[in-house]
Amino acid sequence: MSATPGELLARVVAGDRRALGRAMSLAEEGSPAGREVLRALYPRTGAAHRVGVTGFPGAGKSSLVDWLATGYREEGSRVGVVAVDPSSAFSGGAILGDRIRMMRHTTDPGVFIRSLATRGQFGGLSKATHDVADLLDACGYERLLIETVGVGQDEIDIVRTADTVLVVLVPGMGDDIQAIKAGVLEIADVFVINKADREGAERLERELLAMLSLAPARGGDGTPAIVRTVATRGDGIQDLMVAIAEHRRRAQASGQFRERRTAQGESRFLALLRDRLVAETLQRLEAAGTFAGILAAIAERRLDPYAAVEQAAALLQGSRS
Amino acid sequence: MSATPGELLARVVAGDRRALGRAMSLAEEGSPAGREVLRALYPRTGAAHRVGVTGFPGAGKSSLVDWLATGYREEGSRVGVVAVDPSSAFSGGAILGDRIRMMRHTTDPGVFIRSLATRGQFGGLSKATHDVADLLDACGYERLLIETVGVGQDEIDIVRTADTVLVVLVPGMGDDIQAIKAGVLEIADVFVINKADREGAERLERELLAMLSLAPARGGDGTPAIVRTVATRGDGIQDLMVAIAEHRRRAQASGQFRERRTAQGESRFLALLRDRLVAETLQRLEAAGTFAGILAAIAERRLDPYAAVEQAAALLQGSRS
Numbered sequence: 022m023s024a025t026p027g028e029l030l031a032r033v034v035a036g037d038r039r040a041l042g043r044a045m046s047l048a049e050e051g052s053p054a055g056r057e058v059l060r061a062l063y064p065r066t067g068a069a070h071r072v073g074v075t076g077f078p079g080a081g082k083s084s085l086v087d088w089l090a091t092g093y094r095e096e097g098s099r100v101g102v103v104a105v106d107p108s109s110a111f112s113g114g115a116i117l118g119d120r121i122r123m124m125r126h127t128t129d130p131g132v133f134i135r136s137l138a139t140r141g142q143f144g145g146l147s148k149a150t151h152d153v154a155d156l157l158d159a160c161g162y163e164r165l166l167i168e169t170v171g172v173g174q175d176e177i178d179i180v181r182t183a184d185t186v187l188v189v190l191v192p193g194m195g196d197d198i199q200a201i202k203a204g205v206l207e208i209a210d211v212f213v214i215n216k217a218d219r220e221g222a223e224r225l226e227r228e229l230l231a232m233l234s235l236a237p238a239r240g241g242d243g244t245p246a247i248v249r250t251v252a253t254r255g256d257g258i259q260d261l262m263v264a265i266a267e268h269r270r271r272a273q274a275s276g277q278f279r280e281r282r283t284a285q286g287e288s289r290f291l292a293l294l295r296d297r298l299v300a301e302t303l304q305r306l307e308a309a310g311t312f313a314g315i316l317a318a319i320a321e322r323r324l325d326p327y328a329a330v331e332q333a334a335a336l337l338q339g340s341r342s
Numbered sequence: 343m344s345a346t347p348g349e350l351l352a353r354v355v356a357g358d359r360r361a362l363g364r365a366m367s368l369a370e371e372g373s374p375a376g377r378e379v380l381r382a383l384y385p386r387t388g389a390a391h392r393v394g395v396t397g398f399p400g401a402g403k404s405s406l407v408d409w410l411a412t413g414y415r416e417e418g419s420r421v422g423v424v425a426v427d428p429s430s431a432f433s434g435g436a437i438l439g440d441r442i443r444m445m446r447h448t449t450d451p452g453v454f455i456r457s458l459a460t461r462g463q464f465g466g467l468s469k470a471t472h473d474v475a476d477l478l479d480a481c482g483y484e485r486l487l488i489e490t491v492g493v494g495q496d497e498i499d500i501v502r503t504a505d506t507v508l509v510v511l512v513p514g515m516g517d518d519i520q521a522i523k524a525g526v527l528e529i530a531d532v533f534v535i536n537k538a539d540r541e542g543a544e545r546l547e548r549e550l551l552a553m554l555s556l557a558p559a560r561g562g563d564g565t566p567a568i569v570r571t572v573a574t575r576g577d578g579i580q581d582l583m584v585a586i587a588e589h590r591r592r593a594q595a596s597g598q599f600r601e602r603r604t605a606q607g608e609s610r611f612l613a614l615l616r617d618r619l620v621a622e623t624l625q626r627l628e629a630a631g632t633f634a635g636i637l638a639a640i641a642e643r644r645l646d647p648y649a650a651v652e653q654a655a656a657l658l659q660g661s662r663s
Contacts, residue, residue, distance in 0.1 A: 063643060064644075325380065
């Protein structure tokens with residue numbers, strides 16, 4: 022496939038799934054052709070509802086996403102799934118085997134599933150996620166389910182700018198509940214108590230309610246809803262779809278939806294700007310033959326990192342003027 | 343306390359613990375005074391052995407660190423503990439209550455414990471961790487235990503540049519073992535099977551050995567050791583201390599230790615450089631009155647983020663020459 026960006030774009034717009042996948046790969050690789058397609062499609066984005074799904078590994082997020090995809094398909098919506106897995110960048114994708122669960126959707130042209138594991142040196146995963154979501158959005162996938170494998174900082178940063186954020190918990194997580202509360206309390210728009218047929222679902226819901234009553238009042242979109250599900254058999258999925266729709270309605274009415282969209286744009290702009298500035302600077306330092314010397318001096322404690330940055334900045338300033 | 347940086351430095355060097363804590367706070371805040379102290383102390387750093395400790399919440403890392411601190415104190419070493427908790431940046435420090443377990447060390451002047459939760463917009467936690475570790479190193483704390491609460495990407499990035507990395511696992515984690523393997527396999531120098539009196543310790547060790555036999559051969563410091571502990575009662579701590587010392591010895595002999603130190607320096611330099619470049623750029627954009635306009639245009643899909651970065655770069659180029 023050596024289509025020009027223009028040809029690729031035309032095929033993507035025409036609904037060619039292979040072309041869409043190819044555009045995603047190019048965007049992930051950060052190739053100029055991928056960028057060109059993204060830029061051309063950007064004005065067509067914005068219609069999709071982006072739903073982030075996060076929670077500890079083993080909470081059943083993949084099954085939930087699977088059922089939500091089914092539910093939205095039954096409503097007639099087209100569904101894009103973006104599975105974000107930073108950990109598999111180390112192992113080459115072990116966890117993505119999970120995706121096999123989504124197999125029943127693979128023959129449905131109304132569902133597009135993409136797993137992302139590539140992680141560049143500077144937050145490349147967040148960039149790739151937004152790019153892939155934009156491509157899906159521009160191609161008319163109206164429901165985007167952005168699922169993370171865990172609740173690492175990277176993953177929280179990725180989902181927190183979604184339009185609606187689901188945090189999936191399970192009963193009986195014991196001491197871990199403290200960690201979960203601490204890390205994701207503020208980003209949840211809807212709490213999902215999955216595996217709600219297990220002992221402790223009642224208690225978990227009480228704990229969540231107690232916690233929410235203590236939390237500072239949220240403006241705009243109100244207190245997060247709590248929904249119980251048993252994703253393995255599809256229980257509670259309708260309730261969850263209602264809660265998601267309800268969150269969007271409230272957020273749109275209050276203006277919070279728009280604020281979140283602006284924050285999405287800001288974080289993308291800053292990430293791209295940062296990548297560009299750092300890449301440009303390193304290129305200049307390497308061209309000037311100073312990069313290796315700086316690193317050696319820091320390691321040998323002859324130069325402190327703060328002074329090194331001053332030196333590098335001065336060099337760049339000099340080479341520009 | 344409104345000491346000048348010079349006075350503060352003198353007090354830190356004289357072994358004043360309150361001054362050391364103050365210098366850490368200043369460094370965390372990114373204040374110029376903190377930077378001045380850090381820069382002056384940088385040539386004194388490098389002697390400490392930096393041991394990173396990571397693993398899922400609930401694996402017993404805090405207890406292990408507690409016992410290691412005790413063990414090193416018995417050997418006559420001074421011990422610094424840096425507890426890194428990105429999640430508590432949301433909740434204001436819920437998990438740091440954990441630190442109460444370390445209470446028995448609080449009256450020991452040979453132990454210094456610092457919890458870090460502050461997280462700036464651009465990887466501030468990594469910067470703060472390195473700064474605090476440097477301050478401890480320069481003040482003669484010979485064993486630095488850098489503990490993360492979870493295994494998020496941020497936390498992995500922080501510990502992976504330590505001289506020796508411990509990955510703490512517990513038997514019976516079920517499906518989660520896949521996630522753990524995938525995320526942290528490559529960064530472990532020593533695997534700790536904690537709570538080894540539980541059922542499944544044998545099986546976990548076999549799984550680890552099988553996994554290690556499949557992993558690509560590691561140069562320099564050899565295959566990671568596996569040590570069993572029961573941290574709640576201090577079992578296996580001596581073995582763990584031996585494994586840690588042995589890793590350092592092998593890494594030093596092979597040159598891998600030095601390589602890791604260079605990587606430490608590189609990641610710090612790049613992080614600081616990135617912060618500086620982005621801060622400078624945003625300042626310029628805000629001064630030019632264009633930042634808010636760019637964000638609004640992106641949110642309204644009138645401008646794509648890639649084009650926005652080009653515009654910003656052009657503006658900066660123009661304003662410099």
